Amino acid sequence: MGFTIAQGLMLVLLIASTMAISTARPFGNSHNTQTSNKIIVGDSYHWNYGFNYTEWAIKHGPFYLNDTLVFKYDPPTPNTNPHNVYLLENLERFIKCDFTNAQKVANETQGGGEGFEFVLERPWQPHYFACTVHEGIHCLNGTMKFFVTPICH
Template identity: 55%
Template sequence: MAGIGVSDHRSLILIVAAASMLVTVSEANRDWYYGGGFNYTTHWPWGPRNDSHSLNNTNEPNKLIVGGSDHWHYGFNYSVWAFQNNPFYVNDVLVFKYDPPSKTPFHHSVYLLPNMWSYMTCDLSRAKLIANTTQGDGEGFKFVLKKWQPYYFVCGESGGLHCRDGRMKFFVMPMLRRWHY
């Protein structure tokens, strides 16, 4: 019985990643299916935004609160939020706001995962803690997108349950340059 080769694993990872992106895009655009229509002014990159992420006509970085006014919490679809707030740029600042353990029994944190496979499976074995359960209080935890690379963010609480079942995960691939329209 032949085993699965390295190229088979790579193909499988590519298929799973593509499927995940299609699910995210379809969830973000679910209003098409349900008759909500498509509002080009809030969905296209050159239209006005629902939140503080708008076209930046300077070379200054944007500062975005993850989840907008909903902040970082269980049950919010952050993949859709990231899709709707694209594009992100190198040097943009993501702000994670969440209540500390002294204010809520539901603790949150922010981990950075090393790759798409870890992100897809919510595998925290090689994750890097970048904000503990207290750092989201007040002004929140600020993370600068310093490089042109993918960033995979998740909540690592409850052994990955918040990532798997609570949809507390998203990834971004910041662009290098801002285009002016």
Template identity: 50%
Template sequence: MALTYTQFLMLLLIAYMLLGVTVASKGFNYGSPQTTYSDTPNRIIVGGSAYWSFGFNYSVWAFKNGPFYVNDTLVFKYDLPSENNTYPHNVYLVPDMRSFLTCNLSKGVKIANESQGAGEGFEFVLNKWRPYYFACGASDGYHCNVGGMKFFVLPLLRRWHY
């Protein structure tokens, strides 16, 4: 019996949530001075020192650098369009897993244009508990399809302290 798309998506979402909870609890140790958890939102540079660039695997980066939490800010940094940079970047928010997997940007929303990543970068706040699917739409999705410029996150809710 084959899984439907919806069943597959739900299974993937549940697995991600369970993995996220496991990863979140790994770094959280009450009373430890090396606690990685914070009650305050984090400001996270997408890609770390690689920034938002072609040829970097952002899905692996997101997995290794999670978990992400509601109200964390993702910062997309990339170069301005120029003679040396003939394929400038942008940032799309795509609506669902299928669009993400296929790099179909037709229903996506461009949330940062080719110049907004310069300087301090474009900031995006993960303001709800829902999956966020990001992709670069440069060259009609080529950067997403071939360059690895896509990732998704499901931010976790912050823990309450008593």
């Protein structure tokens, strides 16, 4: 199965972003290079539909080994959309929002309160995150998905 032009362009953007983030220096960044950080995904917007998390990750990086990503989102109610967090296994599945073999790391209720914490434990390997809600539309529209490649201090 081949890539569409849009998927190919997304691939180029993602590879370029990974290279830029992986080689970036922490100058002007809030990360302390000596300790791990707790980072709220989406900052004050949290993990919600309609926010561009890929853009957020690019602006917020670099991310370091043992940093903790905190996913905060409201538990499902009649007035809110549910969310979850999956870790996809590779770039192709991330681009296509293909959740085959993806690992659910947080269900629809775990983002409440203080949120769900995920520690970045694989240095120099991309971690691909996405939401599967509404048959993957939260991922497919390109917003509720992002990846980070933690670097060593």
